[in-house]
Amino acid sequence: MDKDGGLAGKPVGRRVVIGVSALGALGVAFGARIESALNGVLGAISAHDPTGITSLLPGGGGFQFYNVASFLPYRSDQDYRLTIDGLVDHPTTYTLAELAALPQTTLVRDVQCVTGWRVPNTEFGGVLLSELLDRAGVKPEGKALRFTCFDDVYSESLTLAEARRPDVMVAHQMDKVPVTRDHGGPVRLYVAPMYFYKSAKWLSGITVTDRVMPGYWEQNGYDVEAWVGRSNGRTDAPIDGE
Incomplete structure (x- = not known):
């Protein structure tokens, strides 16, 4: 989800991302009072923007935050369900x-x-996806x-073999604190x-499905198997996690 996307197999240009980022920065400058107004502006932009990007939240610590829905999703810790x-x-x-309460692990x-x-x-903490699959019993x-x-828009996919890797988790901690709303909390996937x-x-x-069902960005031209350094994007980047 943290990327600029593509349509008909072509990545979105940097100018689109930077332009939407500037709007997101207004939200920080003026605070929560203009969140609804900002979302309205972004919604109006999205009606004329084929990229599917409807908001880009300003990042911290080097992160840039992208959201393809027309609002910032929220679930409280008490209301959250997986x-x-x-x-x-x-x-x-x-x-x-x-x-x-399940066995926990961390990945850096x-x-x-x-x-x-x-x-x-970056440190993520949570439950290995393989642990959840073992408990569910895959047919x-x-x-x-x-x-x-729970934005009701985004989706992703993995093969069963990829999901069972020891560096794929369902994360609820990031750098030793709960995953924030902006970062996709209370719980996000980490591959x-x-x-x-x-x-x-x-x-x-x-x-669990009988075949790979391409996710949101894959339906817009990006690789289903997005190995760092071996898929579209920055092919010169070193491979992380291997």
Whole structure:
């Protein structure tokens, strides 16, 4: 989700990203009072913008924040739910507290966006995706995963083999604090060895499927398997997490 996107196989130009970023900066300058007005402006822009980018929030610590919905999604820690369903023996819905009570792990990797920016040595903490899949019991015909988000727009995908890697997690901590709303909290996906658009924000659903179902950006021309350094984008970048 943290990337500029593409349409008909072509990446969005930098000028579009910078222009939307300037609007996002206004939100910081004037505070929450103009959030609804800013969203209205962005919504008006999106009606004439084929890229699908409807807001870019200003970043901190080197991050740039992108959002393809017309609003900034929100779930409280108490209201948050993550559902695991599809081709599994035990469909399950987790609260945030229940996720935090499962075996935890941390990963420290460089975050790499397909647009070129990078944030080194970023720590994510949470539950390995393989742990959740083992608890759910994947049926023999399960071959892939589809991820959905509570913005009701974004989606992502992984093969089952990719999902079971030891550097793929469902994260609720980032740099030792809870994942913030801007960063996709309370819970987001983190796929360390791939470009950051594979690490879906505001994660709400994991569905095991019999085939790969391309996600939001893949439907707009980006690689389904977005290995850092081996997919479209910055092909000269070193491979993270491997």
